[in-house]
Amino acid sequence: MVYWFLMVFLKVIIGAIQRIVLIEGSSFNWQMFSDFEGRIQCNNRVKTYLKKEALMISLEVNGKKCKVDVRPDTPLLWVIRETLGLTGTKYGCGMALCGACTVHVNGEAIRSCVTPVSSVDGKRITTIEGIGKTKEGKAIQEAWISDDVPQCGYCQSGQIMAAIALLKRNPKPADTEIDETMSGILCRCGTYQRIRQAIHRAAKKMAQGGKR
Ligand code: FES
Numbered sequence: 001m002v003y004w005f006l007m008v009f010l011k012v013i014i015g016a017i018q019r020i021v022l023i024e025g026s027s028f029n030w031q032m033f034s035d036f037e038g039r040i041q042c043n044n045r046v047k048t049y050l051k052k053e054a055l056m057i058s059l060e061v062n063g064k065k066c067k068v069d070v071r072p073d074t075p076l077l078w079v080i081r082e083t084l085g086l087t088g089t090k091y092g093c094g095m096a097l098c099g100a101c102t103v104h105v106n107g108e109a110i111r112s113c114v115t116p117v118s119s120v121d122g123k124r125i126t127t128i129e130g131i132g133k134t135k136e137g138k139a140i141q142e143a144w145i146s147d148d149v150p151q152c153g154y155c156q157s158g159q160i161m162a163a164i165a166l167l168k169r170n171p172k173p174a175d176t177e178i179d180e181t182m183s184g185i186l187c188r189c190g191t192y193q194r195i196r197q198a199i200h201r202a203a204k205k206m207a208q209g210g211k212r
């Protein structure tokens with residue numbers, strides 16, 4: 001009888017240890033999904049662990065100041081999509097290869113899937129939802145509609161953000177510069193010809209002071 005109780009006791013202890021190791025040891029989840037995974041798992045230990053790691057990070061997103069309470073290594077993309085609910089920026093590869101997650105940080109195009117949110121603390125973030133406020137953004141939006149650029153649309157937020165950054169750098173880019181910049185944003189539908197045409201259209205319109 002004593003032996004039987006001892007065995008049951010040991011089994012319970014081993015099960016508890018395995019559970020803790022499985023949940024707390026999954027570093028992949030912590031890195032990729034930060035506190036969202038923790039909340040989904042709804043485990044007291046996980047919550048305590050994440051609380052210790054979380055920081056208040058200040059951002060200015062599309063002209064609005066905000067503070068986010070997340071782990072410093074959370075990718076900016078998850079903060080934009082999950083914490084702030086701005087889902088126009090897309091997740092493609094998660095490895096800086098496709099460009100679907102492109103946003104602007106202080107006016108520069110960056111890949112938000114590999115940018116830890118702590119590295120943009122205090123900076124100005126612009127997403128696809130906020131680009132209509134600049135002259136380049138407005139010109140690109142109109143040109144995209146005129147040239148009917150998108151096909152399935154998945155890559156287009158990244159394409160538009162990259163195109164605007166290009167026009168800010170060079171308001172009259174040549175074909176080679178357009179192709180070089182835009183080939184970094186993958187489009188499986190192959191809309192590159194129309195993208196090039198729309199960028200020229202936007203550049204022309206900006207040169208004419210916004211007149212058609
Ligand atoms: S999702 Fe960021 S580059 Fe592909």
Ligand code: FES
Nearest residue numbers: 152153187188189
């Ligand atoms: S429009 Fe479909 S992937 Fe680019």
